[in-house]
Amino acid sequence: MHYLVTGGAGYIGSHMVKLLFKQGHQVTIVDDLSSGHRDAVLGGELIVHDFSDRAFLDQLITEKNFDGVFHFASKILVGESVSNPAKYYRANSFATLTLLEAMRDHGLNHLVFSSTAAVYGEPQSTPIDEAHPKVPVNPYGASKLMVEMMMSDFQRAHGLNYVALRYFNAAGTDAEGLLGERHEPETHLIPLALKAVLGQKPPLKLFGQDYDTPDGTCIRDYIHVEDLCSAHLLAMQYLHGGGQPTAFNLGNGAGYSVQQVIDVAARVTGKPVPFELAGRREGDPARLVADASRAKSVLQWVPVHSDLETIIRHAWQWELKMVAQAQEKNI
Numbered sequence: 373m374h375y376l377v378t379g380g381a382g383y384i385g386s387h388m389v390k391l392l393f394k395q396g397h398q399v400t401i402v403d404d405l406s407s408g409h410r411d412a413v414l415g416g417e418l419i420v421h422d423f424s425d426r427a428f429l430d431q432l433i434t435e436k437n438f439d440g441v442f443h444f445a446s447k448i449l450v451g452e453s454v455s456n457p458a459k460y461y462r463a464n465s466f467a468t469l470t471l472l473e474a475m476r477d478h479g480l481n482h483l484v485f486s487s488t489a490a491v492y493g494e495p496q497s498t499p500i501d502e503a504h505p506k507v508p509v510n511p512y513g514a515s516k517l518m519v520e521m522m523m524s525d526f527q528r529a530h531g532l533n534y535v536a537l538r539y540f541n542a543a544g545t546d547a548e549g550l551l552g553e554r555h556e557p558e559t560h561l562i563p564l565a566l567k568a569v570l571g572q573k574p575p576l577k578l579f580g581q582d583y584d585t586p587d588g589t590c591i592r593d594y595i596h597v598e599d600l601c602s603a604h605l606l607a608m609q610y611l612h613g614g615g616q617p618t619a620f621n622l623g624n625g626a627g628y629s630v631q632q633v634i635d636v637a638a639r640v641t642g643k644p645v646p647f648e649l650a651g652r653r654e655g656d657p658a659r660l661v662a663d664a665s666r667a668k669s670v671l672q673w674v675p676v677h678s679d680l681e682t683i684i685r686h687a688w689q690w691e692l693k694m695v696a697q698a699q700e701k702n703i
């Protein structure tokens with residue numbers, strides 16, 4: 373198969389490209405490198421371009437005759453989406469509309485879309501299944517939900533076949549240690565905890581210790597990036613096999629608290645994680661845990677790396693590799 377991967381130089385997209393390449397697929401990556409990294413693309417052809425340039429898309433789709441699209445490219449910072457909503461509606465919703473129109477006009481019908489647990493907003497019940505009300509509480513979640521609505525309407529009107537994958541907390545890096553998480557700025561818990569251990573970042577700020585959870589810190593559902601990618605591949609196969617357009621939650625189904633993450637990070641690194649107590653971060657629900665049973669039963673998806681220790685061990689390997697590379701450069 374020949375697949376188009378938007379955002380394939382980013383954190384999750386680059387892991388997807390690696391998997392597709394390993395499975396023998398032809399891959400074309402479109403990434404404007406606004407947050408991705410050229411050296412994260414381990415296979416396929418990288419085209420550095422804005423995926424929402426309509427003339428470019430027309431030419432590309434005509435030339436390459438893709439069998440499907442994995443659409444990762446997006447802005448992902450919840451806080452920034454609150455202060456600059458236009459950026460999120462433009463980059464995530466409006467740009468994707470252009471992609472959908474181009475796919476429609478060229479008869480390119482198979483789309484696996486990176487959605488988010490943020491489409492649900494404040495959880496009304498837990499674990500969260502796909503039928504949970506979708507009431508996003510920030511423009512990031514709203515911008516992704518809009519795409520889900522557009523895809524559904526395109527399905528009805530034009531026969532688009534799509535799967536929306538609603539990620540919970542993507543974490544970890546590939547087991548071989550070739551790829552990793554390189555967000556700028558970094559806002560995610562696990563890389564920040566590990567960088568605090570290395571002294572590359574200040575002590576971790578633990579946002580809130582007074583939540584209604586067993587240890588008072590927020591509970592999240594961490595899902596290994598390689599398990600996320602295996603679900604994408606299964607979702608595309610499901611579409612090729614005639615599966616109906618739908619959405620799946622991708623999570624581990626097991627929640628871990630921020631304090632547990634800190635404890636496991638200390639065990640994996642052999643060093644305490646420097647941290648200080650801070651107030652609650654605005655918009656953080658106490659508990660976000662997926663019911664991912666539909667993905668498991670419909671797609672036959674089996675997450676294999678998603679225990680917290682493995683996730684943190686792989687992330688730590690990556691951080692150590694980055695340190696070694698920086699030292700080599702300085703010698």
Ligand code: UFG
Pocket residue numbers: 448450488489490512539540541542559560561562564576577578579580590591592630653656660
């Ligand atoms: N946290 C800290 N200190 C930090 C960073 C995070 O205590 O410096 C805590 C947060 O308060 C939260 C947990 O660690 O309780 C995880 O926070 P992350 O920022 O790593 O992840 P989020 O749960 O906020 O967000 C993730 C994705 C979003 C997505 C959301 C959907 O990053 O893109 O899940 O649930 F929208």
